[in-house]
Amino acid sequence: MANELFKSLVSSPLSSAPLCRGSLYKARSGDHRTSLKFQMSTSKPQLTLLTAGTPNGWKPSITLEELGVPYEVKSISLSKNEQKEDVKKQAEVMSWLMFQMGGLGPMQGQANHFVRYAPEQIEYAKNRYVNETNRLYQVLNDRLKDREWLAADQYSIADIANFSWVFCYFWAGATIDDKPHLKAWYDRMMARPAVQKGLDVPEVNSFKKVLEGGGQINEDEVEKKVAEARKFMGSTAKK
Numbered sequence: 001m002a003n004e005l006f007k008s009l010v011s012s013p014l015s016s017a018p019l020c021r022g023s024l025y026k027a028r029s030g031d032h033r034t035s036l037k038f039q040m041s042t043s044k045p046q047l048t049l050l051t052a053g054t055p056n057g058w059k060p061s062i063t064l065e066e067l068g069v070p071y072e073v074k075s076i077s078l079s080k081n082e083q084k085e086d087v088k089k090q091a092e093v094m095s096w097l098m099f100q101m102g103g104l105g106p107m108q109g110q111a112n113h114f115v116r117y118a119p120e121q122i123e124y125a126k127n128r129y130v131n132e133t134n135r136l137y138q139v140l141n142d143r144l145k146d147r148e149w150l151a152a153d154q155y156s157i158a159d160i161a162n163f164s165w166v167f168c169y170f171w172a173g174a175t176i177d178d179k180p181h182l183k184a185w186y187d188r189m190m191a192r193p194a195v196q197k198g199l200d201v202p203e204v205n206s207f208k209k210v211l212e213g214g215g216q217i218n219e220d221e222v223e224k225k226v227a228e229a230r231k232f233m234g235s236t237a238k239k
Contacts, residue, residue: 045070052078089152096150096158099139100165107132108165111172116229130173137166141179148188163189167199168207170217171225 049064049071051057064071076082111129114122140162143150151158166186169176176183189195199205210221 045072047071048074050074050076052076054078086152089154092151093156093158096143097161099136100158100161104133104136104140104162104165107136108172108174111174112168115173116171116226119230126173133169133172133174137169137174137176137179137182140166140185141182144181144185148185150185159185159189160195163195170210170222171207 047064047069049060051061051073052075061073107129111126111133114125114129118125140150147153149155149159150162163186166176166182167189176186199208206221206225210218210225212218212221
């Protein structure tokens with residue numbers, strides 16, 4: 001049932017307000033355990049737990065109780081296969097989540113490195129990974145040409161995961177200006193208050209300074225970040 005909870009979470013619509021805010025703290029000096037303490041931003045349940053009274057079903061309910069997260073319960077019958085509802089939507093969300101994890105993240109991560117961090121500028125490596133990042137952006141653009149969100153006709157973890165990389169497209173030397181559907185989706189994501197708040201965790205997002213004046217790239221800020229990045233990479237290489 002833990003898997004069913006996860007599927008329910010990733011395929012369910014997410015509100016514009018965060019469910020909770022969390023911070024890590026150590027219980028007391030000398031205590032080797034680290035706990036996760038949540039301060040609820042709302043007491044109204046925004047999560048529905050689909051569960052049955054089984055060992056796997058008790059895992060998420062115990063976890064939610066420990067975290068103090070408000071939730072509603074929907075009891076399901078395993079014998080009637082009720083846990084298989086909306087399996088197509090769940091599969092869509094998981095597919096586009098894996099697109100980010102197996103494609104966009106690794107490829108754009110390499111583009112970031114060779115464009116911004118590498119002490120030696122290798123044109124072949126830069127071109128390979130920037131071009132691949134742009135190709136993956138085109139896949140997203142094609143997907144979004146007749147829909148607002150990536151999967152299941154609703155805002156989901158698939159949008160959040162992919163946006164977290166697309167947000168800093170300029171850092172990888174990629175572009176979204178020639179991809180109108182991706183750009184429109186990007187703007188919808190940026191217009192969400194929760195996205196703006198999330199981007200400023202754990203501190204004010206310095207990439208926002210780069211995107212000033214209605215999304216125009218501030219080249220001076222880019223150069224500052226490049227210098228900081230290369231200084232950091234140089235210091236780690238000496239260790």
